[in-house]
Amino acid sequence: xxxxxxxxxxxxxxxxxxxxxxxxxxxxxxxxxxxxxxxxxxxxxxxxxxxxxxxxxxxxxxxxxxxxxxxxxxxxxxxxxxxxxxxxxxxxxxxxxxxxxxxxxxxxxxxxx
Amino acid sequence: xxxxxxxxxxxxxxxxxxxxxxxxxxxxxxxxxxxxxxxxxxxxxxxxxxxxxxxxxxxxxxxxxxxxxxxxxxxxxxxxxxxxxxxxxxxxxxxxxxxxxxxxxxxxxxxxxxx
Numbered sequence: 001x002x003x004x005x006x007x008x009x010x011x012x013x014x015x016x017x018x019x020x021x022x023x024x025x026x027x028x029x030x031x032x033x034x035x036x037x038x039x040x041x042x043x044x045x046x047x048x049x050x051x052x053x054x055x056x057x058x059x060x061x062x063x064x065x066x067x068x069x070x071x072x073x074x075x076x077x078x079x080x081x082x083x084x085x086x087x088x089x090x091x092x093x094x095x096x097x098x099x100x101x102x103x104x105x106x107x108x109x110x111x112x113x
Numbered sequence: 114x115x116x117x118x119x120x121x122x123x124x125x126x127x128x129x130x131x132x133x134x135x136x137x138x139x140x141x142x143x144x145x146x147x148x149x150x151x152x153x154x155x156x157x158x159x160x161x162x163x164x165x166x167x168x169x170x171x172x173x174x175x176x177x178x179x180x181x182x183x184x185x186x187x188x189x190x191x192x193x194x195x196x197x198x199x200x201x202x203x204x205x206x207x208x209x210x211x212x213x214x215x216x217x218x219x220x221x222x223x224x225x226x227x228x
Contacts, residue, residue, distance in 0.1 A: 006156075033216075040221075043157070090156055094214065102214070104156040106155055
């Protein structure tokens, strides 16, 4: 059984640029959630996708957007990058959109300069 | 609204000593509670979870946690610390507004294990 994978591992971008992060969910999981973890903080919920539809969103601006594909993999897109967007971005998959446990990938470390 | 408070951002114990990491929660719905561990430069690994039923839950690596509704607590314990337990630990609660089964995390507790 393959776990949650994320790419790339690390990324450096310049303020104002756009970035796309990718996530492959665990086999059999149809729900993907994205979290932002700033240095020294707990993860903050960005949004969740269930069967290709957004199924909940945290307190993040519209320049954070996402997609889920028919194979349940997902992308997180961030436009107009700001310095404060520098963080570890974590993807988690779960069996469904109910209150199932979430399994996390290793994360993508984004640095905005 | 959901929230989690983890008392003590840093905890230091001797190898072989009891580990106690504190977590208090607030939830507008019956809570599902989780403990995750994060090793440096890695993602989060699920240690254990409470959903319903037995209030004492056992997890991986010898950890356990007890759900106490009257105290709104879900403290994590391990009888004997090992050097490999050194990591950051996050308590989380599931559900609430915002949709889906989003997790609301505490700010984490860094566990240091000394010889």
